[in-house]
Amino acid sequence: MIVIEQTIRLAQEIAKRVIRRAGKVAKDHFDQITYAEEKDIFGDVVTEVDHEAERIICDEISISFPDHEIHSEERGHNGQKSDWLWMIDPLDGTNNFAIGLPIFSVSITLMYRSEPVLGVIYEPLVDRLFVASRGNGASCNLNPMKVQKKEQIHKGTIGWIQGHQVQNEEKAVRLRQHLDVRFKRMMRLWAPTIQWCMLAKGDIDGIVLYNSEGDDLYSGILMAKEAGAIVMDYEGIPFDGMNSEPYLIACHPDHRDYFLSVVREGMN
DSSP states (O other): OHHHHHHHHHHHHHHHHHHHHHHHHHHHHTTOOOOEEEOSTTOOEEEHHHHHHHHHHHHHHHHHOTTSEEEETTTEEOSOOOSEEEEEEEEETHHHHHTTOOOOEEEEEEEETTEEEEEEEEETTTTEEEEEETTSOEEETTEEOOOOOOSSGGGOEEEEEEOTTTTTOHHHHHHHHHHHHHSSEEEOOSOHHHHHHHHHHTSSSEEEEESOOSTTHHHHHHHHHHTTOEEEETTSOBOOSOOSSOEEEEEOGGGHHHHHHHHHHHHO
């Protein structure tokens, strides 16, 4: 256990340092993109910034932890087998970045035996560094974060996150429309880690996620949990570990029943 905690502490210092370097690349190139291409049939794009930021992060982690597994958005898997897995999204919100919309972040997650133990997320344009480690809470620029309880939750603002492959799936469309009328506002930022951080910070009141798993998911989940949120599936079962097709709700514990009721109504 001592070795595990030491590894997490060292990983946190390295992640905080390297994520700022990667974020600077994104900031310096924002609104100056010269290269972007579609990388899948759903129209998701990749830019030169994705590749450069990814190189900076993966190279640093490989040097510091040569035996650890690394999976990153563009490079894929590094071929190692380990209890430790780094998940890197060098530019969460690439589609926003590519069209000059200033909503994007860099995300680094460290998993230990399929559980997130460290999440570091950086918004370079506003210099917000979010950090969460297992059992130690979550912070933004060293200020502790806590999810907020809204007395009239139907007047709340929630985030919607869906996987690229979902597109206009009938059930997803129906659920989105239902959420849109049951809350004051439903946001779709196409930069999931920012929404998770907003929930942790108390800026929004919940998240409904529809089949969206990737290198950006688990840093956000850890951020929300360490700030006091509950994360559960659509049946109300607490979410732990990893899932390749997650359907999740995250909110203040006191809003659990309301969110479950609204989501079930929307699905049916």
